[in-house]
Amino acid sequence: xxxxxxxxxxxxxxxxxxxxxxxxxxxxxxxxxxxxxxxxxxxxxxxxxxxxxxxxxxxxxxxxxxxxxxxxxxxxxxxxxxxxxxxxxxxxxxxxxxxxxxxxxxxxxxxxxxxxxxxxxxxxxxxxxxxxxxxxxxxxxxxxxxxxxxxxxxxxxxxxxxxxxxxxxxxxxxxxxxxxxxxxxxxxxxxxxxxxxxxxxxxxxxxxxxxxxxxxxxxxxxxxxxxxxxxxxxxxxxxxxxxxxxxxxxxxxxxx
Amino acid sequence: xxxxxxxxxxxxxxxxxxxxxxxxxxxxxxxxxxxxxxxxxxxxxxxxxxxxxxxxxxxxxxxxxxxxxxxxxxxxxxxxxxxxxxxxxxxxxxxxxxxxxxxxxxxxxxxxxxxxxxxxxxxxxxxxxxxxxxxxxxxxxxxxxxxxxxxxxxxxxxxxxxxxxxxxxxxxxxxxxxxxxxxxxxxxxxxxxxxxxxxxxxxxxxxxxxxxxxxxxxxxxxxxxxxxxxxxxxxxxxxxxxxxxxxxxxxxxxxxxxxxxxxxxxxxxxxxxxxxxxxxxxxxxxxxxxxxxxxxxxxxxxxxxx
Ligand SMILES: Cc1cc2nc3c(=O)[nH]c(=O)nc-3n(C[C@H](O)[C@H](O)[C@H](O)COP(=O)(O)OP(=O)(O)OC[C@H]3O[C@@H](n4cnc5c(N)ncnc54)[C@H](O)[C@@H]3O)c2cc1C
Ligand SMILES: Cc1cc2nc3c(=O)[nH]c(=O)nc-3n(C[C@H](O)[C@H](O)[C@H](O)COP(=O)(O)O)c2cc1C
Ligand code: FES
Numbered sequence: 001x002x003x004x005x006x007x008x009x010x011x012x013x014x015x016x017x018x019x020x021x022x023x024x025x026x027x028x029x030x031x032x033x034x035x036x037x038x039x040x041x042x043x044x045x046x047x048x049x050x051x052x053x054x055x056x057x058x059x060x061x062x063x064x065x066x067x068x069x070x071x072x073x074x075x076x077x078x079x080x081x082x083x084x085x086x087x088x089x090x091x092x093x094x095x096x097x098x099x100x101x102x103x104x105x106x107x108x109x110x111x112x113x114x115x116x117x118x119x120x121x122x123x124x125x126x127x128x129x130x131x132x133x134x135x136x137x138x139x140x141x142x143x144x145x146x147x148x149x150x151x152x153x154x155x156x157x158x159x160x161x162x163x164x165x166x167x168x169x170x171x172x173x174x175x176x177x178x179x180x181x182x183x184x185x186x187x188x189x190x191x192x193x194x195x196x197x198x199x200x201x202x203x204x205x206x207x208x209x210x211x212x213x214x215x216x217x218x219x220x221x222x223x224x225x226x227x228x229x230x231x232x233x234x235x236x237x238x239x240x241x242x243x244x245x246x247x248x249x250x251x252x253x254x255x256x
Numbered sequence: 257x258x259x260x261x262x263x264x265x266x267x268x269x270x271x272x273x274x275x276x277x278x279x280x281x282x283x284x285x286x287x288x289x290x291x292x293x294x295x296x297x298x299x300x301x302x303x304x305x306x307x308x309x310x311x312x313x314x315x316x317x318x319x320x321x322x323x324x325x326x327x328x329x330x331x332x333x334x335x336x337x338x339x340x341x342x343x344x345x346x347x348x349x350x351x352x353x354x355x356x357x358x359x360x361x362x363x364x365x366x367x368x369x370x371x372x373x374x375x376x377x378x379x380x381x382x383x384x385x386x387x388x389x390x391x392x393x394x395x396x397x398x399x400x401x402x403x404x405x406x407x408x409x410x411x412x413x414x415x416x417x418x419x420x421x422x423x424x425x426x427x428x429x430x431x432x433x434x435x436x437x438x439x440x441x442x443x444x445x446x447x448x449x450x451x452x453x454x455x456x457x458x459x460x461x462x463x464x465x466x467x468x469x470x471x472x473x474x475x476x477x478x479x480x481x482x483x484x485x486x487x488x489x490x491x492x493x494x495x496x497x498x499x500x501x502x503x504x505x506x507x508x509x510x511x512x513x514x515x516x517x518x519x520x521x522x523x524x525x526x527x528x529x530x531x532x533x534x535x536x537x538x539x540x541x542x543x544x545x546x547x548x549x550x551x552x553x554x555x556x557x558x559x560x561x562x
Contacts, residue, residue: 003288005528044526052473053318054526095528222316222323223525227281229301229327230316239309239330244285 001034003098003225007091011068013084020118021084022060024070025092032069035062036101037126038216038248041071042224044093048082055079056221056243058122058193059097061154069096074118098224099247102126102191102214104133109188111137113158114202116176116194117144120155122216126191127158138162138185142176142194145169177201187211193218203251213251217242258542259549260535262296262516264443264494267378267417269296269351269517271535272550273507276498276521277302277355277381277421278327279472282341283348289528294535296517297351299381300341304357305367307333311388317454317463322473322500323522324452326466328388329357334370346376355381355421358396359389361406368414378416382407382441385423385448387470394451397423403432407439419496422446424476424483433487433495445496445519446487447480473522474500481513488514488555502530504537511538514555 008025015021042054060072075081086092102122105111111130113123120141130137137159141152146169155161163171164179172179177198182205192202193216206213219231219242226244233242235253240246262272274297275283282300283292292298310330317324331337337354345352354377358364364382371377384397384406396406407420420436422429424447433444449470454463462468480499488495497515501507502523510518523530538550547553 005289050320051318052321052526053323220314220316222325222522223279223285223528225281225285225528227279227285228316228325228525229278229310229330230325232310232313232315232330234313 001097003095004030005093005095006030008069008094010086010088010090010092012088013086015084019075020072021075022070022072023083023086023092024068025094027067027069030067032062032067033064035059035069035097037129038101038122039097039099040224040247041069041094041096042098042221043071043083045079045082046093047085048078051079051082053222054095054224055083056098056218056224058216058247059125060121061124061128072118072121072124095224099243100245102216102248104130105135105189105212107134109135110186111135111189111191112140112185112187113137114140114142114176114190114192114194116142116198119192119194119198119216119218122193123191124154124158127155131158138181138187140164140176140179140181142179142198175201177205189213192216200256203254203256206251214248215251215254216247217249218247258539258547260538260542262494262550264379264417264419267351271296271538272511272517273531273535273538274299274353274496274517274519275524275531276519277383279521279524282345283352284344286524286528290532293349294532295350297353298348299353299355299519300345301331302329302355302357302383302386303331303334303337303367304329304359305334305363307331307336312465314463314465316469319452319454319471320475322471322475324454324464324469324471325449326388326464326469328466329386334367338370338374342374342376351378352376353379353381353419355383357383357386357389361409364406365409365413368410372414372416379419379442380414380416381419381421381445382410383421383448385421385425387423387425387449387451387468388466394423394425394448397432397448398426400431400435404435404439407436407441411440417442419443419445421448422487423448424479425451429483430486430490433491437491437493441493443494443496444487444491445498447476447483447499450476450479472500474502474506476500477506481509484510484515485513485557489558501534502526504534504541507534507538508541508553511550511553512556514558516554
């Protein structure tokens with residue numbers, strides 16, 4: 001897996017809700033077959049004066065036939081706001097692919113993909129990969145409200161989708177981690193991404209039941225390539241870089 | 257052909273562009289992007305005698321045109337370096353320098369003594385300016401007496417090229433540069449980060465776990481440039497300029513102010529190839545301006561004819 005810096009062309013900027021959008025980027029004739037679920041990219045934001053460092057985003061999807069990668073982005077500040085204004089044919093300077101990836105389970109196991117907010121982003125690519133290995137995972141997706149609820153059509157193609165919203169506007173009311181599916185179903189593997197409090201709850205759920213669980217962390221990053229040591233997470237193996245030794249960690253390695 | 261090489265005594269650097277400690281890992285992080293051996297030298301992340309876990313997360317926050325960090329010298333210590341990193345970095349066909357750090361004068365001496373034996377390390381950068389450690393670090397570099405002591409003692413055991421990295425967090429950095437020169441340093445490098453802080457108004461807490469951290473990036477460049485200019489006028493040993501250099505033009509400002517070489521820091525986070533682009537840019541600029549040697553522009557603004 002060779003890291004590269006490239007100017008990728010925006011093929012599409014799809015607005016989903018007032019906060020979320022998808023950027024589809026063309027990798028032209030470059031070989032992207034080595035990108036794995038869980039990996040991320042570092043994007044240079046040119047059209048925002050207040051954005052100095054690159055911004056990390058998970059690989060949301062890879063279309064190997066069209067040779068595109070897509071990013072699912074939530075607008076939270078100036079960097080993401082500037083990116084939301086990108087137009088078709090604009091270029092974006094991207095360093096990719098970065099970080100490790102989710103592991104592939106043992107055959108025949110039951111899998112849950114649990115994502116909260118923009119943490120659902122890496123789960124689409126992961127879900128597709130799992131499907132290609134013959135798994136049919138369940139998905140549990142959580143949002144604040146229906147406004148933020150995204151088109152989940154793509155996720156429906158992967159497996160059964162369960163929803164939770166904090167205001168109950170769609171799916172079960174409450175946090176994703178309170179969803180009844182977690183009580184009624186038994187999983188062997190859980191893969192999760194989202195806000196840290198949610199991940200900690202998922203980790204506790206899995207630890208109590210001895211379920212294999214990997215979480216993808218979103219620690220603040222400066223370089224994204226292991227050079228600055230800013231993104232560390234405290235693990236049983238000492239401080240590890242989220243950008244190179246993560247973003248995907250087995251919960252048994254975290255001191256949660 | 258333009259000559260952009262530079263020397264610290266008899267130690268030759270093929271280009272005057274090095275990478276700043278703590279911003280370039282051990283070099284290998286950049287192998288995918290370019291051949292690191294093109295650089296004049298790489299200065300590895302700060303090393304201490306014993307392993308250090310560094311400060312708790314969060315350790316960085318973006319600030320206007322820059323960033324604050326409080327990494328706190330996380331590294332696996334000298335023994336690990338000798339066994340696992342040294343063989344690997346020795347393969348680079350350029351000068352590989354170590355940035356050495358201690359909590360006590362004895363730490364610095366022990367480190368310098370052992371590193372002196374590492375054949376492939378031709379120079380060390382004595383870091384007496386790290387703002388992110390409770391013990392030592394900047395404390396050595398902000399008091400003229402302790403600075404003198406640590407430089408003198410390290411000089412006594414370290415036989416190769418000694419660069420002293422100066423802290424900007426002092427009233428007059430020139431005093432410290434002069435002390436370094438008096439105590440036998442072969443060069444000075446400046447600046448390390450400027451002590452700063454930022455507060456999250458949402459949570460009403462400081463962004464960094466350590467409250468304060470070191471500011472780097474374009475935000476520090478004018479201050480760094482001013483200090484390099486002041487120091488270059490005051491000392492006769494080479495001055496290595498550091499601070500917010502993002503591109504060729506930034507680097508040129510430092511040469512014109514009196515730096516014989518520059519280090520690229522935070523810029524590598526945004527453009528991992530920033531240092532190579534700057535090397536190319538320097539050659540092009542000198543060619544276009546009709547200079548044959550970069551030495552001709554070092555301290556150019558101080559030359560009487562302008
Ligand atoms: C490995 C990784 C993968 C990521 N994947 C995605 C993704 O797929 N989709 C997506 O929308 N976002 C993702 N993020 C988060 C994304 O990088 C940030 O939202 C983005 O950098 C914010 O930039 P900004 O300039 O808009 O906001 P800023 O102005 O920088 O910040 C706005 C607010 O958001 C907070 N914030 C910024 N970055 C983070 C972060 N990393 N974690 C928590 N809070 C943060 C700030 O503290 C501030 O309160 C990922 C982060 C990492 C580290
Ligand atoms: C994340 C980070 C880690 C650093 N670690 C060290 C270090 O270990 N030793 C040191 O002497 N300087 C360290 N520095 C300071 C840089 O080497 C440099 O002096 C400073 O960042 C100013 O240059 P810049 O603005 O080009 O980054 C660090 C800087 C950053 C941003
Ligand atoms: S972000 Fe620089 S080491 Fe991870």
